[in-house]
Amino acid sequence: MKFNIALLAGDGIGPEVIDQAVKVSDAVAQKFGHEITWKPALTGAAAIDAVGEPYPDSTHEVCKNADAVLFGAIGHPKYDNDPSAPVRPEQGLLKMRKALGLFANVRPTFTFPSLLDKSPLKRERIEGTDLVFLRELTGGIYFGEKGRKDNGDTAYDNCVYTRAEVQRLAKKGFELAMTRSKKLCCVDKANVLETSRLWRETVQAMEKDYPEVEVSYEFVDAVAMRLVQWPNSYDVLITENLFGDILTDEASVISGSMGLMPSASMGAEVSLFEPIHGSYPQATGLNIANPMATVLSAAMMFENFGLMEEGKAMRDAVNKALEAGVVTEDLANGGKAYGTKEVGDWLAANI
Amino acid sequence: MKFNIALLAGDGIGPEVIDQAVKVSDAVAQKFGHEITWKPALTGAAAIDAVGEPYPDSTHEVCKNADAVLFGAIGHPKYDNDPSAPVRPEQGLLKMRKALGLFANVRPTFTFPSLLDKSPLKRERIEGTDLVFLRELTGGIYFGEKGRKDNGDTAYDNCVYTRAEVQRLAKKGFELAMTRSKKLCCVDKANVLETSRLWRETVQAMEKDYPEVEVSYEFVDAVAMRLVQWPNSYDVLITENLFGDILTDEASVISGSMGLMPSASMGAEVSLFEPIHGSYPQATGLNIANPMATVLSAAMMFENFGLMEEGKAMRDAVNKALEAGVVTEDLANGGKAYGTKEVGDWLAANI
Numbered sequence: 001m002k003f004n005i006a007l008l009a010g011d012g013i014g015p016e017v018i019d020q021a022v023k024v025s026d027a028v029a030q031k032f033g034h035e036i037t038w039k040p041a042l043t044g045a046a047a048i049d050a051v052g053e054p055y056p057d058s059t060h061e062v063c064k065n066a067d068a069v070l071f072g073a074i075g076h077p078k079y080d081n082d083p084s085a086p087v088r089p090e091q092g093l094l095k096m097r098k099a100l101g102l103f104a105n106v107r108p109t110f111t112f113p114s115l116l117d118k119s120p121l122k123r124e125r126i127e128g129t130d131l132v133f134l135r136e137l138t139g140g141i142y143f144g145e146k147g148r149k150d151n152g153d154t155a156y157d158n159c160v161y162t163r164a165e166v167q168r169l170a171k172k173g174f175e176l177a178m179t180r181s182k183k184l185c186c187v188d189k190a191n192v193l194e195t196s197r198l199w200r201e202t203v204q205a206m207e208k209d210y211p212e213v214e215v216s217y218e219f220v221d222a223v224a225m226r227l228v229q230w231p232n233s234y235d236v237l238i239t240e241n242l243f244g245d246i247l248t249d250e251a252s253v254i255s256g257s258m259g260l261m262p263s264a265s266m267g268a269e270v271s272l273f274e275p276i277h278g279s280y281p282q283a284t285g286l287n288i289a290n291p292m293a294t295v296l297s298a299a300m301m302f303e304n305f306g307l308m309e310e311g312k313a314m315r316d317a318v319n320k321a322l323e324a325g326v327v328t329e330d331l332a333n334g335g336k337a338y339g340t341k342e343v344g345d346w347l348a349a350n351i
Numbered sequence: 352m353k354f355n356i357a358l359l360a361g362d363g364i365g366p367e368v369i370d371q372a373v374k375v376s377d378a379v380a381q382k383f384g385h386e387i388t389w390k391p392a393l394t395g396a397a398a399i400d401a402v403g404e405p406y407p408d409s410t411h412e413v414c415k416n417a418d419a420v421l422f423g424a425i426g427h428p429k430y431d432n433d434p435s436a437p438v439r440p441e442q443g444l445l446k447m448r449k450a451l452g453l454f455a456n457v458r459p460t461f462t463f464p465s466l467l468d469k470s471p472l473k474r475e476r477i478e479g480t481d482l483v484f485l486r487e488l489t490g491g492i493y494f495g496e497k498g499r500k501d502n503g504d505t506a507y508d509n510c511v512y513t514r515a516e517v518q519r520l521a522k523k524g525f526e527l528a529m530t531r532s533k534k535l536c537c538v539d540k541a542n543v544l545e546t547s548r549l550w551r552e553t554v555q556a557m558e559k560d561y562p563e564v565e566v567s568y569e570f571v572d573a574v575a576m577r578l579v580q581w582p583n584s585y586d587v588l589i590t591e592n593l594f595g596d597i598l599t600d601e602a603s604v605i606s607g608s609m610g611l612m613p614s615a616s617m618g619a620e621v622s623l624f625e626p627i628h629g630s631y632p633q634a635t636g637l638n639i640a641n642p643m644a645t646v647l648s649a650a651m652m653f654e655n656f657g658l659m660e661e662g663k664a665m666r667d668a669v670n671k672a673l674e675a676g677v678v679t680e681d682l683a684n685g686g687k688a689y690g691t692k693e694v695g696d697w698l699a700a701n702i
């Protein structure tokens with residue numbers, strides 16, 4: 001097969017980890033007889049510096065016409081302490097999600113046996129955890145009308161959802177549940193919010209189309225608790241944008257493997273794949289960042305093309321590297337630490 | 352001193368744990384020469400059953416005219432699976448908060464050395480944790496306009512905050528920080544929400560009035576992570592209603608002492624004190640519920656009257672009971688379990 005992949009390296013360690021994912025993806029392409037054309041484009045602080053905008057039109061053109069987007073990370077300390085600055089990297093992220101219609105953010109949290117002890121949770125709490133959040137990504141309070149009244153003394157943010165938006169996301173949730181343990185949890189705050197009641201009634205109405213899926217409904221505050229208490233009691237969870245923002249981040253730290261967690265943001269036309277770790281500015285250029293999450297994100301990309309073996313080859317290489325101790329300093333446990341590039345080379349060679 | 356205390360026992364185990372808190376409070380009053388008049392009133396499912404409303408006007412009258420409210424728990428399984436039922440216990444809760452103007456929910460999370468091993472977190476992560484959330488409780492998306500459009504296919508919830516609402520809550524936060532380690536964390540989502548930007552700019556403008564307090568600003572998703580990773584890095588946190596709902600529940604499970612955590616909801620006129628555990632319907636009437644959180648909530652009540660010694664006497668009694676193993680089955684660790692009433696008797700006898 002032939003692919004065009006938009007390559008948005010972004011800020012901080014983004015370019016370094018993206019380089020490794022490209023290298024490993026190319027090794028997979030070569031082994032399985034595919035041809036990848038990478039189309040680099042600017043985003044984040046890097047794009048602001050170059051053209052004054054975090055998600056320029058030229059980048060949107062590249063993404064729109066690509067078969068998928070591979071994304072590094074964005075964010076730069078110079079924008080950190082002024083959330084009201086007129087141009088910020090995050091605005092590019094939100095603009096990109098909306099413009100590309102990336103409505104479903106897929107965030108798995110799973111464990112690697114060799115990393116269990118890195119979890120803040122006790123081993124018996126975390127063992128066997130393997131859950132996936134589907135977070136709605138282009139609606140809700142993120143994109144509703146917002147503004148000020150009363151000379152700036154009153155602020156408002158409107159949270160809006162349509163039935164169609166909920167159905168689209170929930171459908172992905174039911175489908176994913178069917179490929180896993182057939183358990184789906186709808187996370188809402190239906191005891192307080194009207195949007196949550198719409199979520200709940202919409203999902204309830206879809207249950208009959210997936211008779212094998214066992215659906216549960218939990219309030220967001222209860223999920224925030226149980227994620228810490230019994231994370232392995234969850235499988236597939238669906239939720240709205242803001243709840244998803246908070247809960248997926250909470251979930252990411254429980255496994256001890258945060259530096260290895262990939263993610264996907266699925267749209268109707270194009271999908272985007274990115275590691276969940278941020279731009280980690282302090283490590284920029286030091287060749288110490290862990291490239292595995294980005295490599296696993298590329299694996300999700302192959303799998304999303306239906307190329308399961310290719311994805312598996314990348315996962316297997318990561319597992320082998322972990323077992324062989326070919327890891328960056330975050331996982332070295334005082335043992336030998338390899339560089340970002342060296343881990344990438346090793347993974348590519350082991351495809 | 353003479354006090355009138357409204358007594359809202361509520362549902363489930365509420366009445367049993369409230370009975371013990373009354374007993375221990377009376378022992379304190381007797382020892383220190385105060386006189387408490389308890390004014391029982393209906394709330395929750397119990398009130399719906401009796402008069403068709405979860406927070407009847409008669410109850411509001413009692414609360415409004417009291418010096419404080421001591422609250423048990425509300426919620427009943429018969430209302431659990433239908434968040435759109437016309438009358439629900441939670442509506443009473445929201446109505447009460449609004450009607451009494453309980454704008455600041457104070458939720459401490461602290462550890463008891465003897466309970467550390469009950470935490471899902473590793474000991475080194477949780478040791479020394481002693482934080483307090485101040486959650487705004489009468490504004491935000493809970494109370495904004497909500498409804499449907501497009502024949503019910505579009506739902507909306509409006510989140511609104513005024514500068515005055517933020518100032519009122521933040522002032523309590525700064526004041527509390529001054530009595531503790533002078534560290535204050537403002538939790539928001541100022542990179543996305545206009546209400547959060549109002550929160551942040553309002554708190555920033557107040558910094559100069561409290562030059563000794565070191566203020567930090569963190570995004571809600573980052574706090575959801577760090578609460579699990581390094582809970583002991585926090586001290587006083589202030590936040591809006593919905594973020595507070597999620598984060599205080601998350602915080603409550605990390606300590607291992609959830610069954611012992613008290614809370615207060617402060618208003619301009621009257622304040623309310625309640626354990627954070629729920630109505631625990633399965634345990635109703637079994638004399639197994641842990642009354643300590645309710646006793647510690649009553650201790651907060653005394654302290655809020657400025658009666659620090661009285662509050663301390665109650666805390667000391669709880670600590671002594673924990674050391675002596677005079678505990679209910681949730682804390683018995685396979686050892687002897689005392690009944691709810693017996694623990695209450697012991698605490699009262701040890702004032």
Ligand SMILES: CC(C)[C@H](C(=O)O)[C@@H](O)C(=O)O
Binds near residue numbers: 090093543
């Ligand atoms: C940077 C921010 C706008 C963004 C979000 O809130 O969606 C981030 O936290 C995320 O989860 O991708």
Ligand SMILES: CC(C)[C@H](C(=O)O)[C@@H](O)C(=O)O
Binds near residue numbers: 192221441444445
């Ligand atoms: C029952 C519910 C309406 C309530 C809330 O969301 O405020 C509860 O979760 C709480 O935190 O007191």
